[in-house]
Amino acid sequence: MSLRIEPTGDALVLSIDRPKTRNALDRDLTRRIAEAVRVAEADPAVRGVVLTATGEETFVSGGDLHEIGRAVREQAGPAGVLDMYEDLAALESSELPVIAAVQGDVYGGGCELLLLCDMVIVEAHVSLAFRHARMGLSPAWGGLTRLVERVGPIEAPRLLFSAEKISAEEAARIGLVNEVVPRGQARERALGRIGRIADGARAVVAAQKRALTAVRKAMRGDAIERERAIFAEVWGGPAHQAALDAFFKRRG
Numbered sequence: 001m002s003l004r005i006e007p008t009g010d011a012l013v014l015s016i017d018r019p020k021t022r023n024a025l026d027r028d029l030t031r032r033i034a035e036a037v038r039v040a041e042a043d044p045a046v047r048g049v050v051l052t053a054t055g056e057e058t059f060v061s062g063g064d065l066h067e068i069g070r071a072v073r074e075q076a077g078p079a080g081v082l083d084m085y086e087d088l089a090a091l092e093s094s095e096l097p098v099i100a101a102v103q104g105d106v107y108g109g110g111c112e113l114l115l116l117c118d119m120v121i122v123e124a125h126v127s128l129a130f131r132h133a134r135m136g137l138s139p140a141w142g143g144l145t146r147l148v149e150r151v152g153p154i155e156a157p158r159l160l161f162s163a164e165k166i167s168a169e170e171a172a173r174i175g176l177v178n179e180v181v182p183r184g185q186a187r188e189r190a191l192g193r194i195g196r197i198a199d200g201a202r203a204v205v206a207a208q209k210r211a212l213t214a215v216r217k218a219m220r221g222d223a224i225e226r227e228r229a230i231f232a233e234v235w236g237g238p239a240h241q242a243a244l245d246a247f248f249k250r251r252g
């Protein structure tokens with residue numbers, strides 16, 4: 001099972017659990033995430049979702065490079081990866097607050113996943129890297145647009161073009177994450193925040209989430225569609241092919 005689902009206090013805790021791929025996101029996993037969010041919404045006792053992962057080293061290693069490599073080899077085009085966004089977007093559009101509790105390093109599409117959450121709590125040892133450029137890609141799941149929203153037009157190009165790793169502390173300084181907590185404490189902190197949210201009315205938080213969604217939609221215009229068209233443009237190109245070859249060659 002790639003996603004563990006565990007009701008805890010006022011929250012539904014979703015833990016990504018694909019240790020053999022360092023918690024890479026594949027289509028089955030994104031479907032499970034969307035389905036779990038729907039289950040949480042249908043249960044009046046649930047007041048928020050905590051998204052976390054198992055293991056201490058990696059939160060999410062990005063899109064599943066085995067699945068991506070197969071699609072490139074079979075010349076299937078980028079539709080499979082792009083379609084995963086339909087599922088992942090459930091995190092942002094949900095009427096429940098979603099908090100990411102990040103216990104390990106985050107790569108590529110994993111950073112895009114964080115940006116779909118309402119709040120992000122990271123442990124102090126964690127690093128984050130928008131690895132897309134190193135993989136010959138650009139974000140596919142709205143991560144470029146949301147990165148500009150969160151950190152602004154000065155920092156976004158730096159993170160995207162260089163694919164550099166940044167520390168948890170730097171991520172908080174530039175507004176990419178809300179809070180840095182000591183190792184092992186992200187999940188508890190996220191649950192604490194959901195508990196505090198649960199002191200108020202579910203309907204009011206839901207209304208605020210609807211308002212946030214409307215504001216973002218108005219501000220974004222067609223930015224996400226344009227971002228995804230750029231992803232399709234670079235998909236399967238020479239840089240993408242070379243990065244996949246290098247990844248698989250390293251592993252024999």
Ligand SMILES: CCCC(=O)SCCNC(=O)CCNC(=O)[C@H](O)C(C)(C)COP(=O)(O)OP(=O)(O)OC[C@H]1O[C@@H](n2cnc3c(N)ncnc32)[C@H](O)[C@@H]1OP(=O)(O)O
Nearest residue numbers: 020021022024061062063064065066107108109131140251
């Ligand atoms: C729109 C989506 C765009 C994207 O997300 S593109 C992907 C961006 N992500 C990356 O470039 C990260 C690729 N992975 C790595 O750099 C390293 O594996 C990583 C995460 C630092 C972990 O390093 P290590 O602890 O040394 O482990 P390792 O490299 O030996 O990997 C262990 C096993 O995990 C697998 N793995 C790691 N990242 C994966 C991925 N993204 N998709 C699918 N499988 C992945 C890797 O193949 C290996 O398994 P195996 O030994 O080959 O069976």
